[in-house]
Amino acid sequence: IQGFSDTPELQISLFMLFLGIYLIILLGNLIIFLVISCNPHLHTPMYIFLLNLSLIDISSTSNILPNLLHILLTQQNNISFLGCMTQLYVFVFLAASEFFLLTAMAYDRYVAICDPLHYIARMSRKHCAGLITAAFTVGFVDPVGHVTFISKLSYCASHLINHFFCDISPLLQLSCSSTFSVELLFYIEGALLFFNAFLLTLISYIFIISAILKIQSSEGRQKAFSTCASHLACVITLYGTVFCLYLKPQKSYSLQRDKFFSLLYIVLGPVLNPLIYTLKNREFQSSLNKSINQTSENPWKKGQA
Template identity: 85%
Template sequence: IQGFSDTPELQISLFVLFLGIYLIILLGNLIIFLVISCNPHLHTPMYIFLQNLSLIDISFSSNILPNLLHILLTQQNNISFLGCMTQMYVFVALAASEYFLLTAMAYDRYVAICDPLHYIARMSRKHCAGLITAAFTVGFVDPVAYLVLMSKLSYCASHLINNFFCDITPLLQLSCSSTFSVELFIYIEGTFLGFSSFLLTLTSYIFIISAILKIQSSEGRQKAFSTCASHLACVITLYVTAIGLYMRPATSYSIKRDKYFSLLYIVLGPVLNPLIYTLKNREIQSSFSKVRQRLFYFR
């Protein structure tokens, strides 16, 4: 894995930067995960979804950043074929799981705002667990076909992956066999699943915005919008970075630029999501204060 070896003078600086980012991701998401786990009052669908989102963000960054830190610190950038395929599979699986989990969260906000009287029935623990299970099942089953197709390609040209992790595009560039069928499959399935997730999320928010606009008082509209503002910010962050990385014109592709787009895609969501959900969320702030007081008490 080439990593950022084209800038050898910045290796130590990049190591410190990425280590700081990784620790922020771990700390922010771990706090949310533990606060929700320790407070029974937060065991509601919205916070259970958020807890799983934090788990995905921790796993997503941990799949890539520790190996990148090891490369930057030791300059040992070898990775086995099995390790590379595993990293690629986990990356795609967690990314897909996050898309569908955010879609489930959009449905949760739709029911809460558009059909509040039936919220308890429609978002029971059983239904909530079903949505989470479906998101992870689709996420981890979908990349199996990618893994099989990618592993059957011949890599006889260069073994240098011009990126800082095993992504699909750099691996396709290394193949000396025909990649047309693989690229076609990835494009069709990826577009279908990505568009399905986006369309479902968009449909939920069309109904949500329509319901909010029908509220008479400005205070009521503001209160209703605040319940879905955090989720909407996370969705926008995810889709904007994904579009910037994977849906640009072919003429604008640059290997060096793609590394930084990939980095932005990997770290921006996991860094911002805890901040987005905690800055204006009084329930999480209150629960965090209680957990902190307990820790000081035991200490």
């Protein structure tokens, strides 16, 4: 894996930068996971979805950044073929799961704003668990075809992957055999899965925005929009980077540009999600403060006992 070896003078600086980003991602998403897990009144569909999104963010960055940090620190950039295929599988699995989880979150906000009287029935624990299970099931199955076809390609020339992890585009660039079948599968699955997820999310927000605009008071509109603004920001960030990165012919692949967009895709969402979902969320902040107070009070109470 080439990583960022084309800028050897920046290796230590990049290591410190990515280490800091990785620690921020772990800390922010672990806080979300622990606060939601430890507060029963947050066990509602919106927060359960957010908890699973945090798990995906932690897992996706842990699949890539530790190996990148190792390369930057030691300059040992070898990876086995099995390790490369495993990293590719986990990356696509978590990415697909995230898309469908965000679609489920959009549906949850649609029901909450457009059909609030039936929210409890339509977003029961059973339905919520079903949506989460479906998102991870689709994510688990989606990479099988990609990894199977890519693993059967011939790599008879250079074995240097011009990227910082095993992604689809640089592996196809590296192959000396025809990649038509892989690209065809990629665009078919993209049309069936990615586009449908995007379309369902878009339709949900069309109905949401339409319902918000019908609210008479500006305070009511602001309150309704605030419940879905965080999710909308996350969706725009994710789909924007993916459109720029993957929905184009492989011949237009550019090393420097696509490395940059890959960094945005892998790092930006997991860094911003804890901020955009919790910064203005009073309910979450209240639960976080209670958890901190309980943690700080327990040792004092034990001392008194």
